[in-house]
Amino acid sequence: MAEKIVQLSDEFWNIRGDLRIGGVLNVGTQCSLVRLAEGRFVFLDSYTLTGKIRERVMDLTDQGRAVEAVLNLHPFHTLHCAQMARDFPDATFYGSARHAQKVPDVGWSPDLVESGAVAARYPELSFSLPEGIDYISKDESVHAGSLLVFHPASGSLHVDDTFNVLPLPETLRKLLPVPRIAFHPTLKKALHDTPDAGARFCDWAERIATDWAGTRTLCAAHSAISRFKPGEFSKALRDTVSRTRRKLAT
Template sequence: MIEHLADNFWNIRGDFKISHVINIGTQMSLVRRPGGDFVLLDCYEMEASDQDELMALTDGGARIEAVLNVHPFHTVHCKFIQQILPHARLIGTRRHHRKLPDLRWDPALIEDDATQQEFADIFDFSIPAGVDFIPEDESVHVSSVMVRHRESGIIHVDDTLMFLNLPGLVEKLLPGPRLRFHPKLAEGLEKRAGAADDYIAWAKALARDWADTKIVCAAHKGIIRLTDETFAEAIGEALEQASKTLDKHRKNYG
């Protein structure tokens, strides 16, 4: 499903099932630059109807100039996107290059400042501090390159921020989905003194710098519309929920 969230921002939702049973969802976003060309955030093998709509929006795909893959462990659909958009720059992390060496990767890496500056006319970027960007344990998906569309204030994020749909009874007391940091934060924090404090400082800076955010497109579970609280309040609540994890890390490592 393609949802038009702002004048120049579309979010494309898809299915992603754990063990072929539990559907946690996935996403891709389409952003139009001021000159009329487009950038894709992430890759997803769309349904035929969504692919037709994407192509209609982008002159048969010809106006999509680049695809930015912002989570090092989201690699499943990269081949499909390169097949349907062979002309577009396929930009990923260093793990994308290592994991899928047969694809025609652009030499630029999305985690590098120089690459991010190429798209600074429309995006702000943020990478969490205090956590491993590409950990050895491939089940730990805590870190990614978060992207904020400056014009609309919409955030596109994979795994680093997630949200919970609360049960009906709890929903009456705490309306709306709750923003949370990845549940494997404890495993993702760097095993060194100061890592927990670095993570907290990053989160607080994110809350301050992206304070006017009203919509968060999360890879898993869907789109969060912040109607009952501000982004800063949501991040503050997420930090509070993670406080025991962060305190334990500080106790163990200093």
Template sequence: MLHLADGFWNIRGDFRIAKLLNVGTQMSLVRRPNGRFLLLDSYAADNDTLRAIRALTDDGKRIDAVLNVHPFHTVHCEFAQNFVPHARLIGTRRHHLRSPELNWDPALIEDAATQDEFSDTLEFSIPAGIELIPDDQSVHVGSVIARHRASGIVHVDDTLNALDLPSLVEKIMSGPDLRFHPKLADGLEKRSGAADDYIAWAKALGAAWRETPIVCAAHNSVLHLNNQDFAAAIDAALADSQTTLDKHRQQFG
């Protein structure tokens, strides 16, 4: 459990593909201006982490809601419900369809009205030009990105990949520290202008959240931007995806 700033904690977790490859996952705990808390995403953390969360939140009683911000991150939602049964369990439309047996709050996190309920604590953004919940279950490009207002820290699943590499590895692997999802080509809507809409959204996000100090990303890592501002990091990620975006324009206009 990483205490990254006043009012922001990030929990790194394990998520294994075929029980072998650990690609990791995350959950964040954020404090609201009124002293209460929110959980971003669901994760069945270890006992030491759960004890730490309980200690901060009066045995979980001060957690108002669990906001599940990625439609394809569903495995640990039942655990979150059992951990804080009094809290509102909020997800996307797909969460409701995937796990109808859970006690979902009727509000959907992708809806502006729901996001407004938590605007004292968080800013939200959904990428333009891509489907949030595509028919292809392997395409996890879309998500609801959250930024903690007090600390400026971004919590994002899949849409942005953060590569916080050791210095020795950085000498071998070139490229930006922040990258868009490798399945961006599959995630872009099959229509004219989708690539340009995505670029415009990304640039606007970079400008609006320029002062972001840290990006917490699933499934990769916690990226400390240090002397690089978020807008420059987004521009570098766009440059890394330029071929993908150009090919989409060539095919769809």
């Protein structure tokens, strides 16, 4: 896994970053850059930009001056927020309540990233918070909850942790029973303590399969980018929901 910037359309770039566990195992991370109307830009998540990736981003954004906001979507992804704030001092920083607690030096907006106020501010983007699971778990090892963002114009879906993908060649995928989309392994631990929590999560995921059926590219934080032909995303997600619904019911 190596740092790189991937242009998915004229309006959407996904930056694949490094995240090393114990300084050794690179599980990867991501952020995305989205061009909005009138030359404005927003980042989805934070990442420390260096080298050619930084040069490319600065060229696109008038040396960072066109970056209007940074939307930090996953409450447990906080490592790069402070550096991002230094790199883009004029941008508005949105995050969860946990972001403000863990990185208090950043001048966070009072509007939480998952709020309706932020969604209304960016009509070019669609937002969805999973139902039936904790967004911010009390158990800090449970990272299944995150705010998902879909960019309809490019068909790009940016998701941290909640959805995972395993990048396999199509020939190998036909031989192995590996799903195109998987849910985070801590999903069961993230469920609300209610009898219907699993069903609520699965119902929510099925709505995503319908509402965001135009997804052509899934950008997942700790796995990879996965590309879909028309109709493939919805089918892949529904297949995963079907398997998961049975497991969560037991």
